Each structure stands twice: as structure tokens, then as C-alpha cells.
Amino acid sequence: MRVKSFWKYYSGQEIAPVLTIFIGGNHEASNYLWELYYGGWAAPNIYLLGFAGVVKFGNIRIGGLSGIYNAPNYCLGYHVREYDVHKLMHLEEPIDIFLSHDWPLGITGNLQQLIQQGTLGSKPAAQLLEKLKPSYWFSAHLHCKFTALVEHEEGGRVTKFLALDKCLPGRKFLQIVDIESDPGPYEVQYDEEWLAITRKLNCVFPLTF
Template sequence: MASSSESFCFAAVGDVHGRMNRMVSFLQSWSKRARRDLAFVLQVGDFEPHRDEADLATMSAPARHKHLGDFADYHQKRRHFPWPVYFIGGNHEPHGYLDTHPRGFQLTENCHYLGRVGVIDLRGLCVMGVSGIHDEASFQKPHPPLSLLGTISNKAFTYFHEEDIERAMSFGRADVLVVHDWPSGIIADEDREVLAQQRRSPDADAVGNEYARLLAEALHPKLVLCGHLHKSYRGALIHASGADSQVCCLASVEQGPEAFAVFQVSPLGIQEITHLGTQESP
């Protein structure tokens, strides 16, 4: 992390699922209440930036969960994001749109997709994003070409692949790592019973994936951000060097404050100043 006397705050947001208005409203309310400005927002996937029904048709999801959402208003500039938003892809995204720019792009003012793998410097903070979820059967295969969209399952476009992990590891370091699914092995013994039978995870050992953990162990980020399970949790990965990576798992925006966290960056490091939507301590 670049040394600087500058201190600033940024927000992390869990799965949005097209509810951009709710995300913006919550963060604006927090900023006004806390009298703090946000430098930028990092979002952990399942953002769902659907411009229209054609985009929505390229998302992998049951029909009952396919909703156009709020993004069209931002794309058509009827509304705007008050701060730069940087997001990765989850397993519910319009890949017919996002995969036209797999290295990332600006969708509209203050809204940036980090790509399948993306690294960006934000005020001296090195932020890496890796899109997608793990599927062992697909992992060593190449990404399907966009030309196959509509002839194969949309789900085939939702996975990260070996080439993505290798590319991410080649960067060598990151201050913040943004992934969709949790790193495996972060659940403390005392939390195992509470985390059992969570969404998509029959037991605590099944939570997360080994490649998100591998990236954290290789890159030694100060902070790992993730979502996917619609569950708020805080954990840590202790590295062989004795350093640690704090892990912030966020719920979905529709669940309320547990989908949000705010961090302060200072010469002392990265510190969470809100938890479960509460204001920072005086």
C-alpha cells in the first residue's frame, strides 16, 4: 500500500441484484449521518447492470429472479452514481454485455467493470478484482466465446477459469482483493454451527472455494471483500509470514445494512469503521 499522509473512506457493497437505487440511498444516508465523504465504492459481484431486456436474457438465473432492475436509469443518465463504483462479475450478470469487454470498461459515468481480472490503483490503494465463481468441471477449460451465447447454458459464462487465477497471481500483490465467493477455511470454530446450512453450503467446510483462498495467500492483501452467500461475516486468513488478511463477507442489498461496510485508509492501514450498517464509534 502506497504510503501517504492522506486519509480517506471507501465503501464495500454486497450483492446488489439490480437494486442500484437502494445502494445509493443507503450510502448517501450514511455519508450525511457520519459527515464523511466516500472516495469510491467497491462492489463484490451480482451487480446486474441490465440496460434492457436483451441484457437480462443473457443472465444465468431462474426466471423468477430475472428482473430488469434500476441500471437503465443510470445508463440513460436519468440518475447518476455520486461516487466512482468499481464492480466485479458474480454468477448473475448480463454476460452478453460485460463479456464484450472482458478486460473491463466504463459502463456509464462513475460505473466501472473491473473485467474477468482487473487491477486498478485507487488513491494509492492497489485493488484487484476477479470475477465469477468456481466450477471444477470448467476450471481448466478456456472461457466460452461470446459467439456461443444463446446456444449453450448462460451458466457457462459465470465461472472463473485457471487462466484467470494465473493472471491474477502474476500481478504479485494487492492491497484489496475483491472476489464473489468466500475464500475457503475462514470460518472460526466457534462460528461453525451458525454457518452450517447456509445458502449454497450444507456445512461449514463447504463454505467458499480454494482458489479465492489461494489468491489471498499469494497476494497477501490487507483486505478481502466477498459476497455470494447473502450472509454478513468477518474473518481472517493468517499467512505463514505471520501477516494476516482481514476478510469482509457482505449480505445482499435487499437484506439491508449487513450488505454495507465502510473502511478508512490511513498511514496506519485499512480499518473498518462501520459494521452491520452502524455509524463509526466516536
């Protein structure tokens, strides 16, 4: 395993030039991410949403789910966990942006060469997509750029889905999206509803794997 450059940010030797909010995927050092299970500053100007979390940036509400879905481990203490999905399913207030590493099941478009319908994708993420109906859903994991519009039956709402490629030269790993918002302050703030859900469900927090 090769050590890349994130250690420089983690140690404070380098500072991210813009505020960065992220979730865990399937290649991070999970022992370090466990230290921020509920979210927090992984490095100066770099905020981890935790294994599941919701924050506000100005009046933009951002939620996320770390890890990838693995059916045999869904009820255990690693990968995407049923407990974290259960907490997110309790959200009632609108979500503007949602982050997941693997794609929700069913977003296949014309990528039949990459995805076989019903066999690759995250079932819990699909459930969250249908429940939360965020304005935007951003993913990664499949190492390709892909966009889709997900139309929801209730209320005619639409989720704009975007996945980006690996961060390598010549790859489509960056896209700028303009989202309307009220004037600042533009800073990471705790979300009141998420704090209430976390407190309410703390009594059933799984303490064993």
C-alpha cells in the same frame, strides 16, 4: 427475470453519486460484461475490473476476480476461469484490496450451518488469498454479513475479510471502511504490473470454449 434499476445507470439516465469499482457475480448480464473483459467503464462513474483485473485509486491497489468457481467449467470460457486466476497469480507487488464474489475456501468461522468445510467455497480464490495476502478481501454471494481475520504464515501478515448481505431493507449490506492513503489524485488509474502481465500472457489467451 425482473429488470431492476441498473439499466438507468448503464444508459446514463442516472449517475452514481460516488465512484464505484465492481466485479461480476453470478447473476449479471454476462453478454454485456464480456464487452469489458479487460475492464472499463460499465456506466458513468461505475468501473468494472473485468473478468480479472487490477487498478490503482490514488496509491491504493485494488484487484478482483469476477464470477463464481465451478470445477467442471474452470478450464472453459465462463464462470471463474483458470486463465484469469493464472494471470493474478503472477502478481508480486502488494495488493491493498481484493474483490471476489464467492468466498475463498476455508473461511468458515462459526457458519457451520451455511458452510461445510472443504465442500463450499472457491479453491482458486483460496490460492489467490494465500499468494497475494492483501490487506482486505471483500466478498458476497452467501447473503450474510461475516468478518474474519486470515493470518498468513509468511511475514506475519493479516488479511481482514468482510462479506456483506444482500442489498435489501433490514439487511446488513453496507459498511464503511477507512483505509489510509497518500493524497490524490483520487481517480482510477491503470496498474503497470497488471498491464505487463496481461501483455505477457496474451499469447496463451484461450480463444475457444
